[in-house]
Amino acid sequence: MKIGNLEIKGYACLAPMAGVADRAMREICILHGCSYTVGELVSAKGLSLSDRKSLEYLYRPKGDVPSAIQLFGSEPDIMATATKIACEAKPDFIDINMGCPAPKVAGNGGGSALMGDIPLAEKIVKAVVKASTVPVTVKMRAGIDDSSLNAVELAVACEYAGASAVTVHGRTKKQMYAPPVNIDIIKKVKQSVKIPVIANGDITDGKSAKEMYEKTGCDFVMVGRAACGNPFVFDEINSFFENREYTPPSLEEKLNVLVEQIKLMKEYRSQKVAMLEARKHTAWYLTGIRGAASLRRECGSINSTQDVMLLCEKALEYNKDL
Numbered sequence: 001m002k003i004g005n006l007e008i009k010g011y012a013c014l015a016p017m018a019g020v021a022d023r024a025m026r027e028i029c030i031l032h033g034c035s036y037t038v039g040e041l042v043s044a045k046g047l048s049l050s051d052r053k054s055l056e057y058l059y060r061p062k063g064d065v066p067s068a069i070q071l072f073g074s075e076p077d078i079m080a081t082a083t084k085i086a087c088e089a090k091p092d093f094i095d096i097n098m099g100c101p102a103p104k105v106a107g108n109g110g111g112s113a114l115m116g117d118i119p120l121a122e123k124i125v126k127a128v129v130k131a132s133t134v135p136v137t138v139k140m141r142a143g144i145d146d147s148s149l150n151a152v153e154l155a156v157a158c159e160y161a162g163a164s165a166v167t168v169h170g171r172t173k174k175q176m177y178a179p180p181v182n183i184d185i186i187k188k189v190k191q192s193v194k195i196p197v198i199a200n201g202d203i204t205d206g207k208s209a210k211e212m213y214e215k216t217g218c219d220f221v222m223v224g225r226a227a228c229g230n231p232f233v234f235d236e237i238n239s240f241f242e243n244r245e246y247t248p249p250s251l252e253e254k255l256n257v258l259v260e261q262i263k264l265m266k267e268y269r270s271q272k273v274a275m276l277e278a279r280k281h282t283a284w285y286l287t288g289i290r291g292a293a294s295l296r297r298e299c300g301s302i303n304s305t306q307d308v309m310l311l312c313e314k315a316l317e318y319n320k321d322l
Contacts, residue, residue, distance in 0.1 A: 001196050001219045003093050004135030004164040006066055008220065010035030012209055012237045015200055015224035016070045016095065016139070018102070022277065023061050024264035028257060029227055030063035033234035035220075037067050038139075041097045041105070044073030044082035058089040059268070066092035070139070072100060074109030074120070076127035083131040093135040093164070096128055098154065101141070101173045112141050112173035115154055122157040129162035139167040139200075142185040145174040149182070155189045155197070167198040167222055177225070186216040198222050205233065206240020229284025231257065251289060251319055255312040258285040262308050275303050282308055291318035 001008045014021055014029045016038035021029075026037040039057055046054030060067040069091040073079045083094055098121060100111030107113070114121040129136045138158045143149040155166045168189050170181040181201035190197040199218035203209050204226040212221050226233050232249055239246035249257070261281060265274040283299040286292050295315055302308055 001165075001198075003066075003137060003196060006092055006135055008036055008066060010065075010238065011241045012203065012221050012223050012234055013037065013198070014227055014234075015222045016040060016068075016097070017224055017228075018100065020228060020280075022265065023059055023268050024261050025227075025231070025281070026061040026067075027063055027264060028261045029231045029234060030061060030065055032231040032257075033238045034065065034223075034227075034231070035234075036065050036092070037061060038070050038095050039068065039091075041070045041072045041100060041111075042082070042086070044071045044075075044079045047071070047082040047085050048078050058086060058091075060089065060091060068093045068095045068137070070095040070097050071128070072097040072105055072110040073124070074114065076120075076123045079124050080127040080131040083128045087131075087133045091134060093137055094128060094132050095167075096125060096136065096138045096163075099139045099141045099167075099169050099173075101176050106173065112144065115140060115150060115173065116144050116148070118150070118154055118157050121154060122161045125158050125161035125163050135164035136162065137165040137167065137198075138163050139169070141169045142172050142182045145172050148172075149185055151185050152188050152192045155193050159193045159195050163195060165196040165198060165219075166193065167200055170199070170201040183212070183215050186212075186218060190217045190219075196220065200224060202226075206237045206246075209237050210240065229258075229281065229287055231261075252316060254285060255315060258282060259305070259309060259312065262305055266305065271304075275307075278302055278308060282311065286311075286315060289315060289319055291315065 013036045014034045018040050042057045069086045098114040105111035168186045170186050186199045196219035198220045199212045200222040203223050209221050262278045279299045279302045283296040286295045
């Protein structure tokens with residue numbers, strides 16, 4: 001797949017999950033075969049005002065794969081200003097968020113709310129494309145709700161405005177993350193535009209990735225929640241498509257990666273913030289093992305890397321005879 005002149009290799013990328021896919025998680029996923037990453041959504045208004053927290057989101061992860069910055073906002077001129085600032089961080093492309101259903105984003109006219117105002121969405125894409133020194137993509141949903149499945153109309157408008165690719169999450173704004181994923185709408189978008197279409201929604205392994213490619217004709221697939229506590233999903237998908245045998249990591253190997261991710265979080269963020277974030281990531285890594293319920297309850301009291309390591313030791317002890 002090519003996004004503008006940018007060549008993307010591999011089979012699956014990581015979704016830009018706000019509050020989840022931070023720099024540390026992105027780097028871990030890259031180490032396990034992720035083809036490209038998109039950073040957590042950044043407020044265009046915050047960037048234009050030189051907000052410290054917004055500026056921190058511009059740091060690109062280490063790793064030899066493309067990396068994008070995702071912006072959200074509802075005012076074309078502010079989005080253009082933010083794009084110029086974002087381009088100084090040298091991303092490989094800029095992604096515009098038109099899919100986030102969170103009230104603090106959509107409630108202010110950004111994210112998935114833009115699906116309800118396609119003329120404005122088109123103006124935003126034009127403004128960002130004009131201001132950007134790199135290709136521009138757009139991430140959207142199927143529509144606002146089942147009575148307004150207008151991803152095709154929005155994708156066509158984005159292509160006309162200069163977008164180099166679109167990502168379609170096959171759920172509506174109203175659905176949030178509830179099933180099912182609308183495969184047909186992604187297929188219709190692919191049939192309606194000439195630019196690449198990336199499919200997003202319930203891709204959890206090689207088989208589901210293959211089904212998404214086959215049923216929609218999409219150019220690439222994006223993995224979201226399935227990568228939480230499981231960066232190995234990219235290794236598994238790559239092995240599936242390359243017809244290689246895949247050996248899942250042992251619990252010890254899995255927990256070693258968790259500890260490495262926590263160490264990276266501490267490197268990039270304050271101790272307090274890193275440890276608060278570590279609680280949910282640790283809980284995800286512990287999902288599905290013996291004693292998971294009680295171990296995950298203990299995640300709420302994590303305050304240090306040592307706490308994480310002690311919890312890992314306990315998990316290994318619970319599962320030593322498996």
